[in-house]
Amino acid sequence: MPISTVFEGKTEYMQILDKDSKVDAELDPGLPDEVLDRMYRLMVLGRLWDHKCINLQRTGRMFTYPPLEGQEAVSVGSVLAVKPEDWLFPSYREWFIYHIRGGPLSMVNMVWMGMEEGMKLDKNLRVYPYAIPIASNLPHAVGAAYALRMKGEKCACIAYCGDGATSEGDFHDALNFAGVWHVPCVFVICNNQWAISVPRKKQTDSETLAQKALAYGFSGVQVDGNDVLAVYKAVKEAADAARAGKGPKVVECITYRIGAHTTADDPKRYRSEDEVLYWRERDPIKRFLFYLEKKGIWSEAYEHKIHEEADRLIEDAITKAESFRQDPKEMFRYVYAGMTRNLEEQMKECFGEEGK
Amino acid sequence: MLMKANMVEALNLCLKQEMEKDNSVVVIGEDVGVDGGVFRVTEGLFAKFGKDRVIDSPLSEDGIIGSAIGMAAFGLRPVAEIQFQGFDYQGYHQVVQHLARMRNRTRGSITLPMVLRLPYSGGIKALELHSESLETIYIHLPGLKVVCPASPYDAKGLLAASLDDPDPVIFFEPKRLYRAFKEEVPEERYTLEIGKAKIAKEGNDVTLISWGAMTYVSMEAVAEAEAQGVSVEHIDLRTLSPCDWETVINSVTKTGRAVVVHEAPKTLGFGAEVAARIAEKALLSLEAPVKRVTGWDISIPYPKQEDYYFPDKKRILKGILDTARF
Numbered sequence: 001m002p003i004s005t006v007f008e009g010k011t012e013y014m015q016i017l018d019k020d021s022k023v024d025a026e027l028d029p030g031l032p033d034e035v036l037d038r039m040y041r042l043m044v045l046g047r048l049w050d051h052k053c054i055n056l057q058r059t060g061r062m063f064t065y066p067p068l069e070g071q072e073a074v075s076v077g078s079v080l081a082v083k084p085e086d087w088l089f090p091s092y093r094e095w096f097i098y099h100i101r102g103g104p105l106s107m108v109n110m111v112w113m114g115m116e117e118g119m120k121l122d123k124n125l126r127v128y129p130y131a132i133p134i135a136s137n138l139p140h141a142v143g144a145a146y147a148l149r150m151k152g153e154k155c156a157c158i159a160y161c162g163d164g165a166t167s168e169g170d171f172h173d174a175l176n177f178a179g180v181w182h183v184p185c186v187f188v189i190c191n192n193q194w195a196i197s198v199p200r201k202k203q204t205d206s207e208t209l210a211q212k213a214l215a216y217g218f219s220g221v222q223v224d225g226n227d228v229l230a231v232y233k234a235v236k237e238a239a240d241a242a243r244a245g246k247g248p249k250v251v252e253c254i255t256y257r258i259g260a261h262t263t264a265d266d267p268k269r270y271r272s273e274d275e276v277l278y279w280r281e282r283d284p285i286k287r288f289l290f291y292l293e294k295k296g297i298w299s300e301a302y303e304h305k306i307h308e309e310a311d312r313l314i315e316d317a318i319t320k321a322e323s324f325r326q327d328p329k330e331m332f333r334y335v336y337a338g339m340t341r342n343l344e345e346q347m348k349e350c351f352g353e354e355g356k
Numbered sequence: 357m358l359m360k361a362n363m364v365e366a367l368n369l370c371l372k373q374e375m376e377k378d379n380s381v382v383v384i385g386e387d388v389g390v391d392g393g394v395f396r397v398t399e400g401l402f403a404k405f406g407k408d409r410v411i412d413s414p415l416s417e418d419g420i421i422g423s424a425i426g427m428a429a430f431g432l433r434p435v436a437e438i439q440f441q442g443f444d445y446q447g448y449h450q451v452v453q454h455l456a457r458m459r460n461r462t463r464g465s466i467t468l469p470m471v472l473r474l475p476y477s478g479g480i481k482a483l484e485l486h487s488e489s490l491e492t493i494y495i496h497l498p499g500l501k502v503v504c505p506a507s508p509y510d511a512k513g514l515l516a517a518s519l520d521d522p523d524p525v526i527f528f529e530p531k532r533l534y535r536a537f538k539e540e541v542p543e544e545r546y547t548l549e550i551g552k553a554k555i556a557k558e559g560n561d562v563t564l565i566s567w568g569a570m571t572y573v574s575m576e577a578v579a580e581a582e583a584q585g586v587s588v589e590h591i592d593l594r595t596l597s598p599c600d601w602e603t604v605i606n607s608v609t610k611t612g613r614a615v616v617v618h619e620a621p622k623t624l625g626f627g628a629e630v631a632a633r634i635a636e637k638a639l640l641s642l643e644a645p646v647k648r649v650t651g652w653d654i655s656i657p658y659p660k661q662e663d664y665y666f667p668d669k670k671r672i673l674k675g676i677l678d679t680a681r682f
Binding site: 120123129133140142144150174180 | 382408413414416418419421422423424425426427428429430431432434446449450453454459460461462463464465466467498499501521522523551598599601602
């Protein structure tokens with residue numbers, strides 16, 4: 001018997017706007033000016049907010065915080081690409097997503113300020129509270145997609161994870177279940193090259209992360225994750241297909257974490273300045289700025305206006321978040337739907353008979 | 357109407373009734389569909405409710421628990437079956453990191469009403485890791501309810517109550533009792549209160565506290581102790597979290613003596629918590645140290661020597677008599 005080939009697969013890479021802002025006219029999704037404007041404003045706001053948060057942490061007004069810088073195009077491009085009825089399942093570094101969906105900026109970083117209320121999300125915005133344990137949100141997205149499909153909702157579930165997450169068992173389980181169940185789920189892998197100090201190459205010997213989809217019976221695509229247009233186009237196509245019943249897909253976004261893993265991390269211990277410089281030259285915001293300038297949207301006055309607006313939003317959000325007063329008794333009240341006798345006793349012991 | 361049923365039949369009827377009553381109830385697990393579950397608890401459900409509601413999942417405890425969490429968050433009421441409690445560790449991180457804490461960490465915006473069924477207990481000459489009884493690792497997690505019936509009647513009523521509960525319920529099924537005996541069980545739906553212990557037998561000299569399979573084993577020892585003139589009050593906890601401490605403390609205050617029986621290893625088994633609570637609330641009533649009759653602090657032996665491990669009638673009886681005569 002001759003030996004035959006039983007499987008062959010390929011994984012494509014897409015870039016629309018390169019680092020020098022050259023655009024591939026054929027692939028350009030041709031988005032209306034107001035969408036391009038929104039993309040840019042959000043990416044700038046994300047970055048300014050990010051810098052502010054590091055500042056807040058350094059001055060003792062915020063606890064440990066995971067910086068976003070460099071990855072703005074993945075969050076912004078993917079969220080604007082999908083429909084409001086689609087559900088989003090972020091990982092912790094996609095904290096900005098809730099604001100992109102319309103949630104108040106003050107809520108976004110309340111968690112990093114140490115308050116559970118930052119997880120009390122408005123269900124109408126269809127953002128699932130982000131997971132801290134790596135990849136553990138992915139099986140939830142698959143179960144959610146199963147439940148939503150069963151209820152007859154035509155929507156997709158967009159689940160986010162990083163490159164390190166692809167080494168977790170949860171990643172395997174989620175993709176495997178998604179394939180078998182053929183659920184409308186899009187897995188966005190934000191490949192930022194580093195899982196704290198461990199580089200992408202040490203996570204897996206696979207050439208790409210996108211190709212892992214093939215083993216689960218569906219396809220993956222790799223895109224330049226610093227190209228907001230490519231992220232937008234790839235995620236939109238994947239979500240549209242998922243909603244139309246064509247099953248799950250992986251979108252691997254190649255990007256870079258310019259900042260530290262968290263404010264508790266010092267990346268100088270494990271990577272060179274040259275590497276960071278290399279990626280700064282591929283900055284998602286800068287290349288998009290020139291693209292917008294050519295379109296006649298961007299000008300210095302426009303930039304100035306956006307910064308002013310962002311500063312106002314940020315100041316307002318900080319004031320609101322810092323002035324939020326928690327009720328400490330809630331840490332007992334939300335353990336179960338009703339208070340148990342045991343917890344009532346412990347609450348009294350904690351706060352005294354009259355309460356704090 | 358009453359029917360004679362063993363525990364498997366009672367659980368099966370309960371699931372059928374819950375699925376008829378509520379379209380959002382789905383069953384998920386390994387072999388729960390076409391095969392009806394390895395213990396046949398889900399027998400017939402696949403034929404009646406179809407593959408979308410009775411899901412033969414891929415072989416992954418993590419995938420089962422993790423996706424069931426997603427289903428529960430999005431309006432379904434999953435009943436997830438892990439074939440043996442000794443295999444739930446591959447999905448246990450989902451229980452710790454999400455299932456138990458979701459309501460609290462989101463301040464009530466996401467809740468996870470689901471039931472995780474775990475056939476546990478030994479004494480059936482099963483393979484390695486098929487006889488575990490690690491209820492403690494669930495009781496230890498705030499946000500979970502942990503239920504463990506000891507009879508067909510209790511199993512049916514408690515499972516129905518678990519499906520009504522707004523919080524995640526870990527449902528320990530003593531597989532040693534699956535087919536051990538039949539009793540009269542109402543055919544129609546009924547519920548038993550979660551968090552309420554049952555006084556299986558009233559008595560005055562010693563309080564015996566047990567749950568699940570050990571309740572059944574203890575009954576023989578209790579009968580023998582009574583024959584030897586010791587009056588035993590036997591409490592079947594039925595729910596381990598939240599535990600009905602009031603019933604325990606009231607009884608020990610009356611008898612002044614307590615024996616707690618479980619299959620799990622002694623160190624940090626739930627018996628340790630029972631003894632500590634009695635010490636906190638009823639120390640001055642005690643006439644004897646609280647006695648723990650438990651599994652040893654060893655991994656459960658392979659079947660040939662497993663009888664050395666599990667508390668049996670003889671060991672429990674000795675525990676009762678030693679405590680009564682202290």
